[in-house]
Amino acid sequence: MEKIDLKEYSIFFGNPAESLSPLLAQDPGARLFVLTDHNTKIHCLPLVEPLLKGRSWSVFSVAPGELNKNIHSCIRIWEAMTQAGLDRQAIMINLGGGMIGDMGGFCASTYKRGIRFIQVPTTLLSQVDASIGGKLGIDFEGYKNHIGVFRDPLAVLIHPDFLRTLSDRELKSGYAEVIKHCLIADGRHWQELSGIFDLRAATWEPIIRRSLEVKRKIVSEDPFESGMRKLLNFGHTIGHALESHFMQTSHPLLHGEAIAAGMIYETLLSNQHTGLSTDKKVAITGYIQSLYGPPPPFDPDLLLPLMKQDKKNKEGKISFTLLRDIGESVWDVMLAEEELRLIW
Amino acid sequence: MEKIDLKEYSIFFGNPAESLSPLLAQDPGARLFVLTDHNTKIHCLPLVEPLLKGRSWSVFSVAPGELNKNIHSCIRIWEAMTQAGLDRQAIMINLGGGMIGDMGGFCASTYKRGIRFIQVPTTLLSQVDASIGGKLGIDFEGYKNHIGVFRDPLAVLIHPDFLRTLSDRELKSGYAEVIKHCLIADGRHWQELSGIFDLRAATWEPIIRRSLEVKRKIVSEDPFESGMRKLLNFGHTIGHALESHFMQTSHPLLHGEAIAAGMIYETLLSNQHTGLSTDKKVAITGYIQSLYGPPPPFDPDLLLPLMKQDKKNKEGKISFTLLRDIGESVWDVMLAEEELRLIW
Numbered sequence: 001m002e003k004i005d006l007k008e009y010s011i012f013f014g015n016p017a018e019s020l021s022p023l024l025a026q027d028p029g030a031r032l033f034v035l036t037d038h039n040t041k042i043h044c045l046p047l048v049e050p051l052l053k054g055r056s057w058s059v060f061s062v063a064p065g066e067l068n069k070n071i072h073s074c075i076r077i078w079e080a081m082t083q084a085g086l087d088r089q090a091i092m093i094n095l096g097g098g099m100i101g102d103m104g105g106f107c108a109s110t111y112k113r114g115i116r117f118i119q120v121p122t123t124l125l126s127q128v129d130a131s132i133g134g135k136l137g138i139d140f141e142g143y144k145n146h147i148g149v150f151r152d153p154l155a156v157l158i159h160p161d162f163l164r165t166l167s168d169r170e171l172k173s174g175y176a177e178v179i180k181h182c183l184i185a186d187g188r189h190w191q192e193l194s195g196i197f198d199l200r201a202a203t204w205e206p207i208i209r210r211s212l213e214v215k216r217k218i219v220s221e222d223p224f225e226s227g228m229r230k231l232l233n234f235g236h237t238i239g240h241a242l243e244s245h246f247m248q249t250s251h252p253l254l255h256g257e258a259i260a261a262g263m264i265y266e267t268l269l270s271n272q273h274t275g276l277s278t279d280k281k282v283a284i285t286g287y288i289q290s291l292y293g294p295p296p297p298f299d300p301d302l303l304l305p306l307m308k309q310d311k312k313n314k315e316g317k318i319s320f321t322l323l324r325d326i327g328e329s330v331w332d333v334m335l336a337e338e339e340l341r342l343i344w
Numbered sequence: 345m346e347k348i349d350l351k352e353y354s355i356f357f358g359n360p361a362e363s364l365s366p367l368l369a370q371d372p373g374a375r376l377f378v379l380t381d382h383n384t385k386i387h388c389l390p391l392v393e394p395l396l397k398g399r400s401w402s403v404f405s406v407a408p409g410e411l412n413k414n415i416h417s418c419i420r421i422w423e424a425m426t427q428a429g430l431d432r433q434a435i436m437i438n439l440g441g442g443m444i445g446d447m448g449g450f451c452a453s454t455y456k457r458g459i460r461f462i463q464v465p466t467t468l469l470s471q472v473d474a475s476i477g478g479k480l481g482i483d484f485e486g487y488k489n490h491i492g493v494f495r496d497p498l499a500v501l502i503h504p505d506f507l508r509t510l511s512d513r514e515l516k517s518g519y520a521e522v523i524k525h526c527l528i529a530d531g532r533h534w535q536e537l538s539g540i541f542d543l544r545a546a547t548w549e550p551i552i553r554r555s556l557e558v559k560r561k562i563v564s565e566d567p568f569e570s571g572m573r574k575l576l577n578f579g580h581t582i583g584h585a586l587e588s589h590f591m592q593t594s595h596p597l598l599h600g601e602a603i604a605a606g607m608i609y610e611t612l613l614s615n616q617h618t619g620l621s622t623d624k625k626v627a628i629t630g631y632i633q634s635l636y637g638p639p640p641p642f643d644p645d646l647l648l649p650l651m652k653q654d655k656k657n658k659e660g661k662i663s664f665t666l667l668r669d670i671g672e673s674v675w676d677v678m679l680a681e682e683e684l685r686l687i688w
Contacts, residue, residue, distance in 0.1 A: 029659060071419060082485055087657055110454075113481060113492045137457060141426055148457045149493060313431055315373060 002205075004212060007220065008152040011131050011212065013205060016120065016157050021051050023118070023155055024091070030116075031090040032057035033081055035104040037064035040096040043165040044122045048095060058084045062100075066255065067247065069099045069138050071147065077107045091116045091154065097123035097170075098130045098255065102145065105136035109151040116154045122162040124174025124204070125256050128181070128211045131156040133219045133229075142248065143309050144240045150224060160204045171199050172291060173256030176235070178207060180263060181214040183284065184231045187327020194287045230312060230331035234321040235263035241306040242296060253296075260288050261295030268343055270323040273333060280326055300341050307340075346549075348556060351564065355475050355500040355556065357549060360464065363501050365395050367462070368435070374460075375434040376401035377425060379448040381408035384440040387509040388466045392439060402428045406444075410599065411591065413443045413482050415491065421451045435460045435498065441467035441514075442474045442599065446489065449480035453495040460498045466506040468518025468548070469600050472525070472555045475500040477563045477573075486592065487653050488584045494568060504548045515543050516635060517600030520579070522551060524607060525558040527628065528575045531671020538631045574656060574675035578665040579607035585650040586640060597640075604632050605639030612687055614667040617677060624670055644685050651684075 002013040012019035024032070032055055036045055041061045060080040062073050081092075094104035094117060101119045108117035121127045137148015163171065182189045189210060196202055215232065222229040239255075239262025246253045253261075267284045270276035289295075304318075312319040317334040324330055346357040356363035368376070376399055380389055385405045404424040406417050425436075438448035438461060445463045452461035465471045481492015507515065526533045533554060540546055559576065566573040583599075583606025590597045597605075611628045614620035633639075648662075656663040661678040668674055 071415070075415060078484060078491055082487065082490065082653070085652075089658065110481075110491050110493055112490065113479065113494055135457065137454075140422060143426065146426065146456065147422055147454050149454055150457055308429075309426070314433065 002209070004209065004216060006132065006152075006216060009155050011156040011158060013158050013160075013209065015161075016048055016159055017051060019155070019157050020048065020093075020118070020120075024051070024055065027089070027091070028055075029089065031055075031084070031086055032093060033084055033086055033090060034059040034093045034095055035077065035100055035107075036061045037068075037096045037100055038062075039064050039165075040100065040122050044095055044120075044162055047159070047161070048093070048120065060084075062103075064096075064099070066099055066139065066243075066252070069103050071138060071140065073103060074107055074138060077104070078111060081107065081111050086111065086115065088112050088115055091118060093118045093120060095120045095122060096126075097121065098126040101126050101130045102136055102148070103138050105151065105153065106138060106148055109136055109149050114151065119153045119156045121156070121158065123166055124163055124171055124208070125177055126174075127158050127163075127208055128174060128215070129177045131158060131212060132215045133232075134223070142244050142306075144244060146309075158208060160208070163204055168200070169254065169257075173254035175199055175291070176256035176260040176263070178211045179288065180232075180234055180259065181211045183263070183323060183326055184234050184321070184329040185214050185218065185327060186210070187325065190326050194283070197290065225312075228331065230319070231321050231329050233312065233319075233331070234323065234329055235259045235266050237307060237310055237312075237318060237320050238262040238265045238298070238303065240310065241303040244306045245302055246296070257292060260292040264288055264295045265298055265343055266320060266322060269320060269333075269335070269340075272342075273335070273339075274322040274324050274330055276323045276325065280323075284323075284326065298343055300337070304337055304340065346553070348553065348560060350476065350496075350560060352496040353499050355502060357502050357504075357553065359505075360392055360501050360503055361395060363499070364392065364437075364462070364464075367499055368395070368399065371433070371435070372399075373433065375399075375428070375430055376437060377428055377430055377434060378403040378437045378439055379421065379444055379451075380405045380439045381412075381441075381444055382406075383408050383509075384444065384466050388439055388464075388506055391503070391505070392437070392464065404428075406447075408440075408443070410443055410483065410587075411596070413447050415482060415484065417447060418451055418482060421448070422455060425451065425455050430455065430459065432456050432459055435462060437462045437464060439464045439466060440470075441465065442470040445470050445474045446480055446492070447482050449495065449497065450482060450492050453480055453493050458495065463497045463500045465500070465502065467510055468507055468515055468552070469521055469598075470518075471502050471507075471552055472518060472559070473521045475502065475556060476559045477576075478567070486588050486650075488588060490653075502552060504552070507548055512544070513598065513601075517598035519543055519635070520600035520604040520607070522555045523632065524576075524579055524603065525555045527607070527667060527670055528578050528665070528673040529558045529562065529671060530554070531669065534670050538627070541634065543635075569656075572675065574663070575665050575673050577656065577663075577675070578667065578673055579603045579610050581651060581654055581656075581662060581664050582606040582609045582642070582647065584654065585647040588650045589646055590640070601636060604636040608632055608639045609642055609687055610664060610666060613664060613677075613679070613684075616686075617679070617683075618666040618668050618674055620667045620669065624667075628667075628670065642687055644681070648681055648684065
């Protein structure tokens with residue numbers, strides 16, 4: 001069984017039978033509460049269910065999609081946890097994409113002031129993004145992850161077989177975070193990644209592990225996002241605004257699609273403000289567009305009000321992480337509105 | 345300026361002008377958000393407002409009373425925080441009783457995954473109970489503090505002048521926690537306390553400080569309630585159930601009134617199960633009843649279902665903290681339903 005050991009917990013790779021079962025066996029009396037969405041209940045729960053045999057467990061399912069990552073779903077989850085009679089020794093298992101992990105982790109962290117939870121991310125995005133860092137929460141009033149806490153899981157289980165349950169669009173969405181980790185801090189990986197055009201044919205386990213290694217290093221140096229961890233926000237300042245904006249329309253973007261577009265715009269800003277060469281700007285935006293197509297237009301009047309709510313802003317200026325080079329990035333680049341209107 | 349220094353923050357006694365002003369001056373750019381209830385907005389805010397002059401600040405007020413310590417109030421508070429444009433550097437000031445401190449602290453701890461907050465408890469109960477320990481949260485589905493987190497404030501300010509704004513009933517309610525701290529761990533204080541029958545005439549600052557010293561010692565040894573901290577639950581297992589039950593009626597109990605009744609019943613249990621002498625049982629229940637009157641009847645069919653939801657239960661048995669003597673207590677006494685039906 002391959003694993004990455006973090007300070008507070010481990011990330012296990014491969015079949016949950018080899019990781020979940022021994023983990024649960026350490027605490028035979030704990031009640032288990034599995035959170036799924038309606039899709040992962042059908043497609044992923046059958047892989048996990050046999051391992052829960054003989055335990056006191058229940059499952060609760062919410063409607064899928066980022067739009068349901070809200071306080072009203074939390075209320076329903078807390079109600080279900082209460083009805084299941086979970087005490088403080090109970091363990092919650094969050095089986096799904098980032099929406100399930102973020103929201104389920106938040107509900108676990110606040111139920112009776114916090115019970116333990118195991119993250120079982122089933123999408124590429126959540127496997128590379130949500131496995132490390134302890135960021136939990138929900139969207140609120142159109143703002144992403146506006147309400148939440150920092151808290152570590154008991155363990156994370158990553159099973160590449162779950163990726164087969166994803167659509168091409170979801171797989172591509174997750175890949176945006178892999179590109180991001182490479183661009184901010186792992187330049188040596190760029191040659192290999194930028195040669196991948198058929199995501200179905202990729203061998204995911206080593207790619208995910210290398211990507212997680214970047215995030216592990218950054219988060220371990222700055223668990224509460226007071227400094228270096230902001231590197232992980234490359235593509236996210238504009239990406240989150242695009243995601244929030246399109247969430248209100250009839251054609252919402254997936255998170256990674258928004259981040260891919262955000263990375264294109266923030267690569268342009270990197271060329272303008274932090275010395276990224278024009279050649280590399282072209283290489284990056286070219287590769288991203290070859291996979292994701294051209295980004296939606298950058299409309300400052302729509303996007304700036306959303307960007308102003310970003311948690312990392314200070315005194316009216318908007319905070320960016322930008323690239324100096326492929327694999328080298330810098331955080332806390334504070335740009336004024338006028339500078340953003342010149343993005344093209 | 346008198347203060348108690350805890351590991352993570354300090355509790356300041358006396359006029360907020362001498363504590364709040366220097367504290368805020370350290371961070372002149374931070375936006376301030378004051379949470380009050382409709383009563384403390386009128387009676388307590390005027391004492392604090394002059395200290396906020398020249399700052400970017402706003403106030404939001406919620407309806408008073410434990411019944412409003414719920415997720416719907418949180419949603420309104422988070423909305424107001426969002427509308428006030430609070431960023432992560434902002435500081436929330438919770439000006440009110442335990443309900444404001446618990447709920448405001450929870451909202452601050454979850455807004456953008458946590459901003460700083462200052463507790464300014466204005467009732468005796470919240471001054472002696474909520475100043476230490478970092479327990480934050482709201483009631484949910486009739487269960488007390490069912491949703492919440494542990495998180496420390498930036499500072500706590502205790503101003504005995506606020507006690508003059510309280511009714512006799514509220515003052516007496518807060519005094520129940522003072523009695524509790526004495527009974528569980530400060531027997532030498534019993535002679536003095538049990539001679540107090542006129543609460544209006546008491547000199548509160550030294551009483552509050554001594555009471556907080558008990559709590560400080562216990563919480564510092566066990567911040568996350570895995571052991572010793574459960575001592576603080578004396579009176580609370582039955583007290584919380586009574587409070588929850590009467591909350592549904594037309595004559596709700598104040599928290600301290602419920603705890604006083606809970607202490608009477610749990611003193612009887614202490615005599616039955618943990619060797620508290622009959623003389624001391626009589627002294628304790630006599631003093632409490634001289635202040636609070638006889639407790640509401642113990643109806644197991646109404647109260648047991650509520651007690652079963654307690655966060656400290658394990659595998660069907662109900663967890664109590666009981667007294668061995670005045671000033672000596674023991675936690676994790678697990679009693680079965682049948683034993684509780686024999687309480688008289």
